[in-house]
Amino acid sequence: MNGGAGEQVTVRTSAVEQLVDVTAEVNDALRGLGMTEGVVLLYCPHTTAALTVNESADPDVYDDISRGLSAMVPNMRFRHAEGNASAHLRAAMLGPSLLLPVQGGRLELGTWQGVFFCEFDGPRSRQLWVRPVSTVSGAG
Amino acid sequence: MNGGAGEQVTVRTSAVEQLVDVTAEVNDALRGLGMTEGVVLLYCPHTTAALTVNESADPDVYDDISRGLSAMVPNMRFRHAEGNASAHLRAAMLGPSLLLPVQGGRLELGTWQGVFFCEFDGPRSRQLWVRPVSTVSGAG
Amino acid sequence: MNGGAGEQVTVRTSAVEQLVDVTAEVNDALRGLGMTEGVVLLYCPHTTAALTVNESADPDVYDDISRGLSAMVPNMRFRHAEGNASAHLRAAMLGPSLLLPVQGGRLELGTWQGVFFCEFDGPRSRQLWVRPVSTVSGAG
Numbered sequence: 390m391n392g393g394a395g396e397q398v399t400v401r402t403s404a405v406e407q408l409v410d411v412t413a414e415v416n417d418a419l420r421g422l423g424m425t426e427g428v429v430l431l432y433c434p435h436t437t438a439a440l441t442v443n444e445s446a447d448p449d450v451y452d453d454i455s456r457g458l459s460a461m462v463p464n465m466r467f468r469h470a471e472g473n474a475s476a477h478l479r480a481a482m483l484g485p486s487l488l489l490p491v492q493g494g495r496l497e498l499g500t501w502q503g504v505f506f507c508e509f510d511g512p513r514s515r516q517l518w519v520r521p522v523s524t525v526s527g528a529g
Numbered sequence: 530m531n532g533g534a535g536e537q538v539t540v541r542t543s544a545v546e547q548l549v550d551v552t553a554e555v556n557d558a559l560r561g562l563g564m565t566e567g568v569v570l571l572y573c574p575h576t577t578a579a580l581t582v583n584e585s586a587d588p589d590v591y592d593d594i595s596r597g598l599s600a601m602v603p604n605m606r607f608r609h610a611e612g613n614a615s616a617h618l619r620a621a622m623l624g625p626s627l628l629l630p631v632q633g634g635r636l637e638l639g640t641w642q643g644v645f646f647c648e649f650d651g652p653r654s655r656q657l658w659v660r661p662v663s664t665v666s667g668a669g
Numbered sequence: 670m671n672g673g674a675g676e677q678v679t680v681r682t683s684a685v686e687q688l689v690d691v692t693a694e695v696n697d698a699l700r701g702l703g704m705t706e707g708v709v710l711l712y713c714p715h716t717t718a719a720l721t722v723n724e725s726a727d728p729d730v731y732d733d734i735s736r737g738l739s740a741m742v743p744n745m746r747f748r749h750a751e752g753n754a755s756a757h758l759r760a761a762m763l764g765p766s767l768l769l770p771v772q773g774g775r776l777e778l779g780t781w782q783g784v785f786f787c788e789f790d791g792p793r794s795r796q797l798w799v800r801p802v803s804t805v806s807g808a809g
Contacts, residue, residue: 535770576723624764625782662708
């Protein structure tokens with residue numbers, strides 16, 4: 390349960406619902422792994438949090454995404470006794486794993502993209518697993 | 530179309546909408562593949578079903594997720610003549626593929642996590658493809 | 670930012686919101702890479718677009734998915750000044766990466782499945798990165 394043959398990033402969230410830009414931390418982990426090129430798996434081992442990629446330039450964007458996901462939760466009676474079913478729902482929608490290209494020792498993202506840890510039931514201390522998957526093969 | 534160089538898990542769903550915990554079946558498939566460490570691809574070859582990861586301890590959680598996704602479907606006129614457009618919509622939202630870490634011959638998940646086959650147009654007999662992707666490389 | 674050791678597919682979208690079937694273009698890219706078997710990463714480097722898999726046989730299905738996602742956007746005040754926050758929200762929900770099996774030099778999908786580029790803020794000229802991840806190992 391400790392991220393095995395990879396690195397682990399600790400993310401401290403500070404609100405109930407929050408998208409946290411973790412691009413720099415993931416790049417640090419890639420350095421720790423000595424990984425320069427290929428494909429990396431980012432994995433969220435929690436059930437009320439998830440991962441996504443979106444614009445990192447304007448914090449209003451990821452704030453809008455966080456509030457938008459919250460507003461999408463239907464107004465219904467959930468059964469889960471802990472009262473955080475809507476956090477589980479949003480985590481299941483976004484999913485726990487991201488597979489991303491790596492080049493030159495860093496995540497190779499689109500111009501405006503960053504990686505976000507999506508907290509739906511914070512504030513908490515969370516983990517993000519970083520696992521090398523492969524070195525790219527093939528021409529092109 | 531038969532899962533190629535991997536294992537295949539058959540999932541028999543018993544309701545129109547249902548999240549089925551398939552963690553044990555996927556671990557059995559890993560044993561069948563002789564895979565002990567690395568990263569595995571789980572793939573759903575259907576267009577009205579999907580895969581996700583969430584809490585497996587309390588069945589109310591995945592029941593809430595199933596009902597919550599259903600309640601999120603907008604009340605609108607769909608054109609698809611088969612009448613199951615909302616199932617396609619939910620399948621597209623959750624997506625067909627999950628990439629998961631493997632260690633010690635089993636899925637390496639968070640403490641509370643399990644893998645769920647998400648049925649949106651059942652009951653049916655469904656397939657889930659299990660494909661080894663890599664052995665983890667790198668230090669850490 | 671140019672797709673590194675892989676192929677790149679250009680997708681010209683023709684509407685604000687649109688799901689475009691790119692299965693044939695991805696298969697062409699696999700040929701260009703000389704990739705015959707294994708697992709491929711499809712990656713969308715944009716923040717108002719995403720990727721998914723669903724039924725390609727009936728265009729009404731992916732049209733319904735596009736309109737359904739649009740109808741799910743909550744009626745709320747977004748802060749992002751460019752006015753396209755709802756496109757960012759849908760892109761984050763669907764996610765930028767798909768991992769798909771390859772066999773016989775083509776995507777190995779379910780009978781009814783195709784790969785879709787999901788435009789949420791078009792029309793634009795978009796890119797889709799195609800990266801070989803691995804050759805399948807293991808028995809089965």
